[in-house]
Amino acid sequence: MASRIGMSTLTVLVVGGGGREHALCLGLAKSPSVTAVHCSPGNAGTSMVASNHNVSSSDIEGIVSLALELDSNLVVVGPEAPLVNGLADSLRDAGISCFGPHSEGARLEASKLHAKEIMKSLGVPTGGHIVVDEKSLIPNALDKFEAPWVIKRDVLAAGKGVTVTSDRKVAEEALLEGIELDGFVLLEEHLSGEEASVLVVMDESGYICLPASQDHKRVGEGDTGPNTGGMGAYAPAPIVSESVMHRVTREIIEPMHHHLRNQETPYRGCLYLGLMIDEEGAPGVIEFNVRFGDPETQVTIPLISSDMGQLLLACAEGRISEEEYEFHDLCAATVVLASEGYPASSSTGRKISGSEVKIEEGMTSAFVHYAGTIIGEDGQLISSGGRVLSATGLAPSLNDAVAASYELIECIQLEGSHYRSDIAYRAL
Numbered sequence: 001m002a003s004r005i006g007m008s009t010l011t012v013l014v015v016g017g018g019g020r021e022h023a024l025c026l027g028l029a030k031s032p033s034v035t036a037v038h039c040s041p042g043n044a045g046t047s048m049v050a051s052n053h054n055v056s057s058s059d060i061e062g063i064v065s066l067a068l069e070l071d072s073n074l075v076v077v078g079p080e081a082p083l084v085n086g087l088a089d090s091l092r093d094a095g096i097s098c099f100g101p102h103s104e105g106a107r108l109e110a111s112k113l114h115a116k117e118i119m120k121s122l123g124v125p126t127g128g129h130i131v132v133d134e135k136s137l138i139p140n141a142l143d144k145f146e147a148p149w150v151i152k153r154d155v156l157a158a159g160k161g162v163t164v165t166s167d168r169k170v171a172e173e174a175l176l177e178g179i180e181l182d183g184f185v186l187l188e189e190h191l192s193g194e195e196a197s198v199l200v201v202m203d204e205s206g207y208i209c210l211p212a213s214q215d216h217k218r219v220g221e222g223d224t225g226p227n228t229g230g231m232g233a234y235a236p237a238p239i240v241s242e243s244v245m246h247r248v249t250r251e252i253i254e255p256m257h258h259h260l261r262n263q264e265t266p267y268r269g270c271l272y273l274g275l276m277i278d279e280e281g282a283p284g285v286i287e288f289n290v291r292f293g294d295p296e297t298q299v300t301i302p303l304i305s306s307d308m309g310q311l312l313l314a315c316a317e318g319r320i321s322e323e324e325y326e327f328h329d330l331c332a333a334t335v336v337l338a339s340e341g342y343p344a345s346s347s348t349g350r351k352i353s354g355s356e357v358k359i360e361e362g363m364t365s366a367f368v369h370y371a372g373t374i375i376g377e378d379g380q381l382i383s384s385g386g387r388v389l390s391a392t393g394l395a396p397s398l399n400d401a402v403a404a405s406y407e408l409i410e411c412i413q414l415e416g417s418h419y420r421s422d423i424a425y426r427a428l
């Protein structure tokens with residue numbers, strides 16, 4: 001089935017409906033090789049650059065039928081859950097190229113224990129861990145690591161299954177709750193340093209590392225308060241210097257690629273490295289994800305100057321090593337506008353205005369990536385989720401990219417909404 005599609009012939013279906021999928025649709029719509037972009041279920045933003053369809057990303061059969069109906073050359077899967085549930089397997093069985101790993105590959109994200117075991121067997125740097133499956137083992141397990149303790153449920157929990165605490169009582173409670181809910185829970189060694197994300201587009205023939213980024217997971221200024229899906233991001237992240245990237249490649253990407261390329265069904269998609277970089281520049285893996293990050297994608301895809309359609313199709317067909325790729329010499333920042341109450345709850349159904357503003361001044365630009373949004377019957381833009389949209393700035397310097405994002409977000413009105421005012425503070 002592998003064939004090099006000529007220019008301007010690709011029909012691509014993007015699965016998902018967040019800011020990440022809007023960024024993917026925008027990147028694909030700009031690709032010379034792509035003639036049609038579809039998105040399911042999509043959001044208000046994707047409907048401006050692609051044709052939205054009303055099939056949920058969790059409906060595997062529905063997505064396969066849609067891809068066949070559209071005569072898609074390529075399906076790009078945004079979120080992890082459909083990959084874990086076998087969407088890529090089903091698409092490939094139907095003869096459709098899929099960017100995103102098969103369900104076995106997706107276990108790297110679905111099971112943190114599985115990921116730890118693979119890393120340990122390959123000597124990939126990561127913190128130690130203990131499996132705790134009985135209440136009586138809790139005190140002993142806590143004695144084995146120093147505070148702060150990291151407790152993780154071994155389930156897909158969209159970042160919400162993790163407790164990091166220096167309070168032994170809270171740690172005990174989290175361990176007990178995990179045992180009660182799932183039968184066992186992981187206690188992990190705490191890694192300290194600065195976090196960074198590296199998105200690696202990988203297949204059995206090779207891999208391409210996209211510019212490193214940093215997201216802001218906590219809701220509050222200075223990285224405080226509860227975890228969220230991500231309140232903003234920027235790229236390239238200076239913490240991942242050339243020498244750090246060299247170590248990431250040698251110690252993490254190379255062994256993972258060697259492992260994944262030799263599986264019965266090779267891994268084809270994005271391997272997201274969630275890293276902690278310590279004071280000496282040594283990287284450790286906090287987690288793997290099997291898809292593009294959100295909001296990291298919003299600051300990474302705009303930096304790719306090559307044809308994204310060709311790049312993702314090459315990966316889906318196992319020939320990424322043949323692809324040439326280039327990046328713009330720019331920096332990107334994105335600031336998320338969240339609805340009232342997020343992340344504990346989110347108020348939806350409110351009118352959004354001002355988001356059509358675009359900034360273009362020489363090499364500096366800013367535009368909106370839409371997430372939890374729909375277009376109402378009267379054409380009015382309405383909020384429909386926790387993370388509503390993000391303002392993304394591009395500029396030759398990070399300072400100017402961040403300034404452009406804030407200039408744009410200040411033009412947008414949504415009652416009760418909030419955003420962080422310190423995105424990229426560690427780098428500036």
Ligand code: AMP
Binds near residue numbers: 160286287
């Ligand atoms: P995860 O869902 O595994 O990415 O965890 C969510 C967040 O918890 C991460 O982004 C980190 O900020 C924090 N975290 C998770 N594991 C560790 C660890 N072993 N050491 C330090 N922080 C961690």
Ligand code: GLY
Binds near residue numbers: 292294
């Ligand atoms: N931004 C974190 C994630 O996509 O998992």
